Amino acid sequence: MLMSASSEFVALCREQMRLLVQGLGASLSIVYLTRELAQAPTNEAKLIPVVVYPETALGRQGLSIFALPKYNHKLLTAAEASSREDANVQNTPQQSLQSGEQIFVPLICEDMMVGLLVTTREDRAWNEQERSQIERIAQTLTIACILDRRRRWLEVQLHQQQMLQEKQQDLLDNLLHQFRNPLTALRTFGKLLMKRLRPGDTNREVAESIVRESDRLQELLKKFDEVIDLTATDLEPLKLPPSQEVVVEATVEKDNQPALLLPGTGEKKTDCYLAEVLQALLVSAQAIAQERNLELITDIEPNLPPVCANHKALREVLSNIIDNALKYTPAGGKIFIQVGKQKDNFQGIAITDTGPGIPPEDLKHLGERHYRGVQAQTEIPGTGLGLAIAKQLVEQMQGKIEVFSPAVPSPISSPKAPGTTFIIWLPLAKEKQAQHAIPNPS
Ligand code: ATP
Ligand code: MG
Secondary structure (H helix, E strand, O other): OOOOOOHHHHHHHHHHHHHHHHHHOOOEEEEEEEEEEEEOOOOOOOEEEEEEEOHHHHHHHOHHHHOOOHHHHOOOOHHHHHHHHHHHHHOOOOHHHOOOEEEEEEEEEOOEEEEEEEEEEOOOOOOHHHHHHHHHHHHHHHHHHHHHHHHHHHHHHHHHHHHHHHHHHHHHHHHHHHHHHHHHHHHHHHHHHHHHOOOOOOOHHHHHHHHHHHHHHHHHHHHHHHHHOOOHHHOOOOOOOOOOOOOOOOOOOOOHHHHHHOOOOOOOOEEEOHHHHHHHHHHHHHHHHHHOOOEEEEEEOOOOOOEEEOHHHHHHHHHHHHHHHHHHOOOOOEEEEEEEEEEOOEEEEEEEEOOOOOOHHHHOOOOOOOOOHHHHHOOOOOOOOHHHHHHHHHHHOOOEEEEEOOOOOOOOOEOOEOOEEEEEEEEEOHHHHOOOOOOOOO
16 A cells, blocks of 8 residues: 555455456556545646555566556546547556556546546457446445545544544633632622621621522532533443444433533422522522612412422522523513412413513524524623523423513503513422312413
């Protein structure tokens, strides 16, 4: 082998050239490959010999005799190559090969020349049937060469991708490391504040929120570490389908991967009291509303029955939907959170705002990962993941999210803004369900 081609490709070339010798009586065959793909038929390609068969011929006469005649650097179609061969070859110094007949078949795929097959028979000329057999062999070599080049290209891409990933991993490790210290400091400040504020001081709630949110961040950091430590062995091995057909798919378990990172995944559902879950969320929502000049109104019925849910997952769902209401409602607007309505065996939590609403064409895409609709054109930042995560978590809890835009009538309804209402329906805890007859919300 005189140029880098895979050993599999070289082996295949040899097999095909053995066919030329045994089946057609060829005395010598050479496969040349182009150094770069050349656009047929105008560009010139530099041809490099890759396989010579039989190799004994190489030892006996030296490589120089296999040098191509000068026109060979031009691309030819198979027909052109065969018809011109005599005239051209006779003009070359390689007279020892021209006692019989030499045939040149370019290896061409989709107008790109990838190489050339040269085969010689010393005792007689090739007939039409033999020529077409040689062309078929050339076609096989072309396909093999394309596959070989594609594989090497993919290997290079993979290598580059791995290097990039290693770099990103290092950067992420560094950033996460730097993230930890300020977070610990924030938590400590929160604790200090709590100690300094007397019981009953309204600011204690704020200090408690700082500590609670720092704890949440620390929990998320732990998950980051778990993900960073994932190795290839943690991924599902590639399974081949039982049939002959090989379908290559991404090996990542689609369901496991995102779920692994979502809050509450793998934890049991328990009886959750909505007022309790909302209490902590409302402290920070009120603070954000105040800062953004929004009015946050709540109507939470007392003595609500518990719902069957996962506390962390529920907090994440509510937090994402309240965050949207706070984010998309312009200053001066209102947000209304109402809990109390029950339908069948489900408890509803309605979050209504006086924001711009969601256009009908966006409504049908809500819940798709990274979908931001009209808001993608605005300055309001977002990743388009909040609702997708909320939807996934609510479905895991056998609940449902309804969206209404314009918003459903409520105490904050305004003729000036269409607004939006999200209603999260969660199943009531088991013993409460007995009081209802119909199993699902419609
Ligand atoms: P993030 O991932 O940071 O939450 P996001 O808010 O853009 O980004 P989602 O919460 O998934 O993503 O919301 C998807 C899209 O739905 C938003 O980009 C916005 O177009 C629309 N949307 C959601 N809630 C509201 C709302 N209350 N008012 C107006 N549009 C909304
Ligand atoms: Mg959002």
